[in-house]
Amino acid sequence: MAKKKTPDNNKMIVENRRARYDYAVEDVYECGIVLMGSEVKALRIGSANIAESYVDIEDGELFLINSYISLYTQAQNFGHEERRRRKLLVSKRELAKLWQAKGREAMTIVALKMYFNDKGKVKLLIGTAKGKKQSDKRDTEKKRDWNRQKSRLMREHS
Numbered sequence: 421m422a423k424k425k426t427p428d429n430n431k432m433i434v435e436n437r438r439a440r441y442d443y444a445v446e447d448v449y450e451c452g453i454v455l456m457g458s459e460v461k462a463l464r465i466g467s468a469n470i471a472e473s474y475v476d477i478e479d480g481e482l483f484l485i486n487s488y489i490s491l492y493t494q495a496q497n498f499g500h501e502e503r504r505r506r507k508l509l510v511s512k513r514e515l516a517k518l519w520q521a522k523g524r525e526a527m528t529i530v531a532l533k534m535y536f537n538d539k540g541k542v543k544l545l546i547g548t549a550k551g552k553k554q555s556d557k558r559d560t561e562k563k564r565d566w567n568r569q570k571s572r573l574m575r576e577h578s
Contacts, residue, residue, distance in 0.1 A: 468534060
């Protein structure tokens with residue numbers, strides 16, 4: 421009997437493409453995020469930005485700081501702050517790993533993607549990363565350009 425294909429119903433809200441350019445991401449974690457109702461409605465429209473945001477550990481809890489979720493116009497009385505600190509939900513084991521990576525290994529925790537999972541819950545993909553130097557960024561660009569050119573040549577000659 422053939423395996424059932426499960427459709428990938430994850431609806432992307434926003435992606436931080438700059439993070440992969442500026443940082444060398446090593447470990448990736450999926451975490452939940454505590455949101456208000458008006459924030460979820462605004463995310464369904466797709467109006468958010470996590471490009472300037474970062475993740476910090478304070479008092480044994482994980483927070484997403486400086487992320488932008490625009491106001492939902494129909495929720496005038498019960499709206500939300502656009503750039504408030506949002507609590508992230510991870511297990512104790514993952515929090516301990518993040519704490520250790522940030523403290524001992526001098527890594528940064530960056531937000532990579534925000535999306536709706538199969539159940540309709542908002543999830544945030546975070547990663548522990550080290551900052552790249554300018555030369556590393558140039559090397560990455562050269563490799564990407566070469567792979568693009570190589571695939572173009574392969575297409576033309578086959």
